[in-house]
Amino acid sequence: MSNANPSVNNNELPPAAKRQRLSDVASKDESTLNEISTTMDSSEGEVGGSSGGGVSDLRERLHNILVCVVCREVPQPHDFFQCSHGHIMCEDCKTAVLAVAIFNKTRACCPSCRSLIRNYDQEQNLVVRQTLWELPISCPSCNDQFSDRKDLSRHLEFVCEGRVVCCKYHCLGCSWKGPYKDSVSHDSDCRFPQKQGKEILDILLHVEDRELEAQKPVLQLHRVLSASRVEFFTLRMKWIHRSEGLHPRTLESETIRAFEEYWVLRLRLKRAGEKITVSGQLLLSTTPRVSLMVDHLIQMPQSVCSAKQHHDIRPRIYRHIFDSTGKCANRQELPLAGPQALYRLFAMTRIQLRLWMFLHY
Structure with missing residues (x-):
């Protein structure tokens, strides 16, 4: 039997206390x-x-x-x-x-x-x-607060007085970068507009050299795409134990077959004080009948990595001529984008890499 007072209307009860939003x-x-x-x-x-x-x-x-x-x-x-x-x-x-x-x-x-x-x-x-x-x-530059992150993006790109900009004469070689609020005073004091024609010509020639240097990756890509044969593999790397006679911190891929030969990719983790580096090496497991000129490129496979990892390994092409006396390519440091790229690589549940191989006859 209920002890509630029937004369009390539930609608007249005071509402439960609530915390402020x-x-x-x-x-x-x-x-x-x-x-x-x-x-x-x-x-x-x-x-x-x-x-x-x-x-x-x-x-x-x-x-x-x-x-x-x-x-x-x-x-x-x-x-x-x-x-x-x-x-x-x-x-x-x-x-x-x-x-x-x-x-x-x-x-x-x-x-x-x-x-x-x-x-x-x-x-x-x-x-x-x-x-x-x-x-x-x-805003990291001026500490203005925004409720919408899109507003912050627009603020950083067009409005913020503290956003970093280049000198408007940077095409002539001025390397100044600083807050937008200081750009007007810098532009008025910049010495590059006062340079003589001969000095400007030397600057433009230097700019042309830098542009040619920047085109080298495109030329390399053209070279590898003209290869006689192209193969690519998504490799699952595994740790190799010290008892197998290798460096104690070595990752090795499964054996792959390309160009009628068998290959293995190895990564070696090296630590010197606080600095940690990773070097890669492509090895030929079989003895080739003829010399093989092979370019190879290591990337992160998009199918298994996060969006941040897509560009963690900078594109770099290595070339080696494999024959009966040279079955190991030179060990090269893996061109990682920075410490976070290194952490993301080794924090993967399964470390996987994409290997491209280009054969030139």
Whole structure:
């Protein structure tokens, strides 16, 4: 039997207390904020026994919850992950943690709670992602705040006084770059418009040399596309153990067949102090009947890599003549775009590379 008083109308009951939304808090004036601060502090003290600093303290606590536990920066809404206990890491920091663990032959752990981190089970938190989309974003040059990231892009490209621009005489060789607000004063003081004709001619000849240098990759591409035969493979790399007589940090592909011969691609990880480099080497497993002039190119396969990884390996073509006495191409450093490219490569669940081979008779 119910103990409720039948004379009480449920419609007359007071509504349940609700926390203020961030958007509501941000739109209040200062006096209202103080009232909300007092109310929230008293209610939090009753429930949790804690005393806070009001709205500003609430914002600070929310900020501390949403920042990456490694770099302490607020991540992009589409660019973060969480450990099994919910601690937030931006993608760059996550890949760095995974890669460094591989370099050091240790387990990758969350820096906050030490829970195990694996690349294949990293997920996003929907609530955190939606909250990050609601947060205002600041311009890195002038600290103006924007609620829409598209507005920030337009601001950075056309409006911001702190955006970096080149001198308008850069075609003559002026290398000045600086904030847009300083460009007018620099242009008036730039010495390049006052140069004599002979000096300008020398500058233009130097510019022409640089353009010819920039065309070399196109000429290389034309050369390899004129090859007699072209093969490409997506290679799955695996670690080779020390007991096999190789360098202890060596990755090797499965054996592939191209141009009626068998080949293997090897990568060697080398660490000198804080610097880590990766070198690649193409090896011929069989003895060829004739000499083979082969160009090869290593890329990231788009089918298995993230959007950030598409250009992590800079295009570079290597040539070697393989014969019975020269079955190993020269070991060359892999042209990675930077440290993050190195981390993303070794943080892959399965390290895979695209190998192009071009045979010239």
